[in-house]
Amino acid sequence: MTRLSILLATAATLGFSAPLSAATTYLNIDNISVAVGSGTGTGTFNNTFDNGQTIDKVIDAPTATAQEFHDQTTHIWFTGSAPNQGLELIFTFGVSYDITTLHFWNYTGEGYDVDNVEFTFFNSLGASIGSTSIQPALGSSGGITAQNIALQSPLNTRSVRAYLTGSNGQIDFQNIGFTANVSDPTLDPAPQVPLPAGGLLLLSGLWAVALRRRR
Ligand SMILES: [Ca+2]
Ligand SMILES: [Ca+2]
Numbered sequence: 001m002t003r004l005s006i007l008l009a010t011a012a013t014l015g016f017s018a019p020l021s022a023a024t025t026y027l028n029i030d031n032i033s034v035a036v037g038s039g040t041g042t043g044t045f046n047n048t049f050d051n052g053q054t055i056d057k058v059i060d061a062p063t064a065t066a067q068e069f070h071d072q073t074t075h076i077w078f079t080g081s082a083p084n085q086g087l088e089l090i091f092t093f094g095v096s097y098d099i100t101t102l103h104f105w106n107y108t109g110e111g112y113d114v115d116n117v118e119f120t121f122f123n124s125l126g127a128s129i130g131s132t133s134i135q136p137a138l139g140s141s142g143g144i145t146a147q148n149i150a151l152q153s154p155l156n157t158r159s160v161r162a163y164l165t166g167s168n169g170q171i172d173f174q175n176i177g178f179t180a181n182v183s184d185p186t187l188d189p190a191p192q193v194p195l196p197a198g199g200l201l202l203l204s205g206l207w208a209v210a211l212r213r214r215r
Pocket of ligand 1: 058068
């Protein structure tokens with residue numbers, strides 16, 4: 001084994017290597033963030049944020065197959081002042097992904113459910129790289145499980161804008177998640193993969209050791 005291969009093997013063992021092949025990942029609160037966008041229409045969030053609840057309720061389902069129940073700890077309810085006044089959500093990823101599937105936990109009745117979602121995809125430079133719209137089905141009654149919808153994003157998607165509307169202005173849903181593959185970093189316009197600070201220190205330390213041994 002060369003010193004370089006030992007270094008790379010060590011880094012890989014410790015989990016700091018860049019992805020060499022696509023890994024399928026469920027994106028939720030554990031690995032992405034979500035915020036209410038400034039493009040949100042005029043309206044009211046009703047009791048969505050009562051008792052210190054945050055917009056993280058959008059991405060708190062632990063798995064793509066998890067059930068959610070219609071309660072204040074995990075659902076979102078926005079009422080637009082008109083049918084075209086929607087809720088804008090910005091999903092930010094730490095690395096780039098190629099999305100394959102949208103998981104959408106909708107409300108169970110037409111009077112409040114989400115009727116349309118416009119998605120816009122952005123790359124690591126913040127440039128728009130594509131868009132599409134979906135019309136989610138009503139949520140399942142009782143425990144709400146996700147509808148799985150094919151949603152193929154452009155390669156190297158770093159953030160996603162979702163604009164949710166209801167035909168009567170009501171926008172109530174439980175959760176949004178994505179299944180995605182880690183993008184090929186060689187195709188990324190800004191391919192830096194952020195390492196945790198400890199990982200950077202460790203890697204620089206390993207290089208220093210290697211260089212010292214070479215002298
Ligand atoms: Ca939720
Ligand atoms: Ca509706």
